[in-house]
Amino acid sequence: MAALAPGDPRRIGEYWLAGRLGEGGQGIVYEAYDAESRRVAVKVLRAGDGVGTRARFAKEAAAARRVAPFCTARVIEADLDAPLPYIVSEYVGGPSLRRAVELDGPYEEDRLYRLATGVATALAAIHQASVIHRDLKPDNVLIGPDGPRVIDFGIARTREMSLTTTGHMAGTPAFMAPEIVLGRRAGPEVDVWAWGAVTVFAATGREPFGGDGVAALFHGILAGEPDLSMLKEPLRGLVAAAMAKDPRDRPSSRRLLLGLVGGGDELAPLLAAGTRTAELVRPPAGASPPSLATLAEEVYAGLVPGDRALVPRVLLRMITPGEGGDDLPRRVRPDDLLDGVVGSETAERVLSAFARMDLVAREGGEVSVANAALPRAWPRLREWIDAERDGLRFHRRIGEAAALWDGHGRRPGDLYQGTALETAVAWAATGRRHVTLNLLESAFLDASLALGRVRGRRRRQLTAALAALLVLALASAVVAVVQGPRPPGSVTSPPRGRRPPAPTRCGRPTRPRRCC
Secondary structure, rough: EOOOOOOOOOOOOOOOEEEEEEEEEOOOEEEEEEOOOOOEEEEOOOOOHHHHHHHHHHHHHHHHHHHHOOOOOEEEEEOOOOOOOOOEEEEEOOOEEEHHHHHHHHOOOOHHHHHHHHHHHHHHHHHOOOEEEOOHHHHHHEHHHOEEOOOOOOOOOOOOOOOOOOOOOOOOOOHOOOHHHHOOOOOOHHHHHHHHHHHHHHOOOOOOOOOOOHHHHHHHHHOOOOOOOOOOOOOHHHHHHOOOOHHOOOHHHHHHHHHHOOOOOOHHHHHHHHHHHHHHOOOOOOOOOOOOHHHHHHHHHHOOOOHHHHHHHHHHOOOOHHHHOOOEOOOOHHHHHHHOOHHHHHHHHHHHHHHHOOOOOEOOOEEEOOOHHHHHHHHHHHHHHHOOOOHHHHHHHHHHHHHHHHOOOOOOHHOOOOHHHHHHHHHHHHOOOOOOHHHHHHHHHHHHHHHHHHHHHHHHHHHHHHHHHHHHHHHHHHHHHHOOOOHHHHHHHHOOOOOOOEOOOOOOEEOOOOOO
């Protein structure tokens, strides 16, 4: 698998793209993962392709959906109205037949027979759906862990569609039937001829007709006879019949399969028997690329228990959680991973182990998850993220605030206070499982708490002083009221020990008598 190119999308529909599997005339095929960590192949139409290409892409999707999944890659989903139309199919974890022959040499006897049976089974299923593949070749036969699979219906047609117009050739020259070379209308017989050519290639490692240039190649296809000496019966006779010059002399794909597996003429048992025969074909050792999940699990299992327990702390810091599982990698400095438990040596051991499998990238003094599809591809990482999703968002805000505080020279004005501080402290105490505060974030919260305590003491002192002033003010007010001047005409009480003068009968007071 090749890495994604700079202009490639990171996500198509509900599928995260991990890398490029190949590129053809219509589009690019990517390895991708869905929300359940299922590995799939996504074929995406190139941006800017015209209406005609979109129409052909739609025909491919329709043709592939009609085919029963016997030795073919099953179509899972297609969205032809998306900005970038795509087809999602079953992932086949293995090399092409061409690559398998390059790695392991030509197929012999039993392996060759099973391979030929698998490809014939696929053709029988394809033709039963009234579809003509038209581009069967070693590159379109993948050797998976459960046998060969025929892929790529890019130029396939249904029998109801108009067939190839005169003078137009569709397919790969070395595996074209004579009628295609002559520009005649092509039926399912062209796939039968290609089956024979593919079988010869698997047995020899060469195309059945060679020569210098296309003219010599086409002359061989039209007038030459393939060398079948390396084949044994009944395969030799079946290949010879399949490569007859006249399409009317070729057996149907069903008759081919019947000749390979025997039994009755009913198709369903034939397809099942062909699949059972072919599933024992295995790809060459080491030729099946492991999934991202397999690589990550191997790294995780290879760590010592102490380091393994700290993997969530390291990886979660390199993830930005999104809405609906739209999680993205983010770059961090190695120092950001240190939290007092994860030390520099531990962090380096974990990072190096994942980097050796290209799961962690280092660039410009920063580290990050190397593949945006990893959170979808690796169930263990996805479980860690889902368990901490809300906490990760809150933790990210704390990290940003701590970085701002540190970048501004650790000014008190950048510290948390009030509700923000209370919420952060509560989350740090109870709201996390794998997410931890690094040394800077811990220092930030400690400084915020210390400033809060100082401000609390000042508030209490100020409150006490204000209370004392209030008491003094109230006391002064009372004294002022008691001792202040009385308004005119107010009646005062006589001094103690003296009685007021007794009134006279007319209400006037009498003068006191003098004693002498």
